Amino acid sequence: MKDRLTRDIASGALHDHLADIAEEAAAVILPYWRAGGEVFAKADDSPVTLADREAEALILSRLTALYPEVQAVAEEQSEADGKPESVAERFWLIDPLDGTKGFVQGKESFTVNIALIEGDRPTVGVVSAPATSLTWRSAPGGGAQMRRYGDVWRSIQVRDRPDQGSALLSHSVTDEEAVRLASRYGCTQWQGTDSSLKFCLIAEGRFDAYPRTGPTMEWDTAAGQAVLEAAGGRVLGPDGQPLTYGKPGFLNGPFVAMGG
Template identity: 75%
Template sequence: MTDRLTADLASGALAEALADIAEDAARVILPYWRSGVVAEAKADDSPVTQADREAEALILARLAELYPEVQAVAEEQVAAGEAPTSLGEWYWLIDPLDGTRGFVEGRESYTVNIALIHRDVPVAGVVTAPATQMTWRSGPTGGGAFRRRFGEAWQAIQVRERPASPIALLSHSITDDEAARLATRYGCGQWQGTDSSLKFCLIAEGRFDAYPRTGPTSEWDTAAGQAVLEAAGGRVMGEDGQRLRYGKPGYGNGPFVAMGG
């Protein structure tokens, strides 16, 4: 691995660069939002749009310019059968448009996700919400997490101490009864539904406390959000109670919970 990548990771310059790329991808996506864009069904029956494809192409090209030696695993690339057959110690995990169903329906909570994985751990990550023009990123190694509105200065964020009445964030894809059971399981008397990796970021900035997930997700859905949340003082644990890891067969996650303080 080049000295430049490791130096940029340690200084925070890498996450800054990822933020610029993610925001440029957001600018590609935004003209398609609430425009009547049509989704196609992929082999796994999940939706994809032209916005997904164009944003992914931009991200892959920009990353290849900056760090050509780092492999990339991106959602639409995998769906097309073009993912690397083997991975090195460092690689990107990319979801160019997380929450495509909500995007097509005109909801705001869709995101652009870019993460750097070292071995099986997300060591840098950026999540951008195009509709609200907000970006969250990990900082320098050990240097916390940050957010900004497009064009504005970065502000430090951190998880909050667990309050007396913690609030869970849950996927819109589950029933109200299931959501209530899941929230209660993690000590949360209240819950709110939202789409995409935005859930990790809202916990990272101290507005919510837990995001339990039992249904299937892919590694590119969670890696960037996990990097941001961990940098903000939170944690993401698999069913075994250990840190959620990456590079699993088929890039699939099992059940996990993301937690704040």
Template identity: 75%
Template sequence: MTQAPLNSLETDLASGLLSSVIADIAEEAAQVILPYWRSGTAVETKADASPVTEADRAAEALILTRLAERWPGVEAVAEEAAAADGTPERVGEWFWLIDPLDGTKGFVQGRESFTVNIALIHGDVPVAGVVTAPATGLTWASTAPGEGAVRRAFGEAWRPIRVRDRASDGTALLSHSLTDEEATRLAARHGCIQWQGMDSSLKFCLIAEGRFDAYPRTGPTSEWDTAAGQAVLEAAGGRVLGEDGRRLTYRKPGFLNGPFTAVGG
């Protein structure tokens, strides 16, 4: 990486411009994805048995192109490139984590809760992130460091969001892969008497805007599944904790996460 792009990246991060630009990129990717939704698009199976569609690939190509145009030389770890070529053994101090279509299973089934995730990692933590929900036309973003998180409908102004204080009757968001019995037990373990199943990184964002309280995850995820949502939630006053009770960090072997819990107030 040359010094000029790095200086630009840090300056844009500090001013909040970076989050604004990657939000525009994520929303542009959403417009690439939407024509494939509920259209009977062909589905392939990757080596890890997860689904992939042309929408995933087209959105990822656009995101990688736009990021390279704006901040040349900054490395990127993106889901479909990683599936095709393997994850890199090492990355630089700054790098992007990208999931161009998180929640592909739900997308293929016609559900609404799929997202576009773009995050910037510095060292081993997410310092900026954007999550866009193409089907509902909403975007969540971290702002300049220390200045909170925001949400907007496509084409409208940003408004600030904040986690809520934990209520005695808290509600958890959980993966659709759990049985009702497993979900009830897991929600109770984290102080929630109610739960709702949901796909994708949207779970982080709904906690960030104060509608839900916790998202415990026991099964494996990839770092590109969580980084953008974590950036938004932390900016809104929440936390994402690994199994050891410490902040969930990144650039782990294979870019894989262990169990974690995302919480609001």
């Protein structure tokens, strides 16, 4: 007899559950946005807020109630209690609020991220943007979808690379570095954007590449990678192979996310 997670993957119920949970977490986060709440510093000096912690607690509670047998690796829990030394064949990767720096500054580009990892690949993922009420997901049966909260899902896919390609880059890079990175991947234009939103905008066919040279954590990228790959894109490391998960320390090296 198949376990519940396997049944829910096959039926599409998992995809619905994850989208609903991400949007419920978004409702927890929004009251803190632009409200001037206290910001705490983690061990690595990166910021964390009550919004991060409360959203993560909700996500973990919902997932545990539905799938108690599935291991969860979540950003704030891992930072507070230590990262697990090993992971199961299937596990969750959760970033309850990606783009906290921008969130604290009142920007819109922060996201809720939940992904299922099977083996070393993200197979189901959802990204939700509370400030704009939009959610993207890998779709049941294949492909990718997006919706505005409360609306129906619509299909999305990457675009064919235009002659004048556009790149998305982290705000942390200099203008000189941005031009160099964009041109390396055939893009003549670039725009700075926070969080995993970059993967989703490429999945929608609005941009073409997101090269990243600085370090990221696996929970920063897993859900976005699942969405982008489902939309026909790729997320590749320096060896030209797809970015994998469950690595020691859950640390990513350089990568590029690309559309068509």
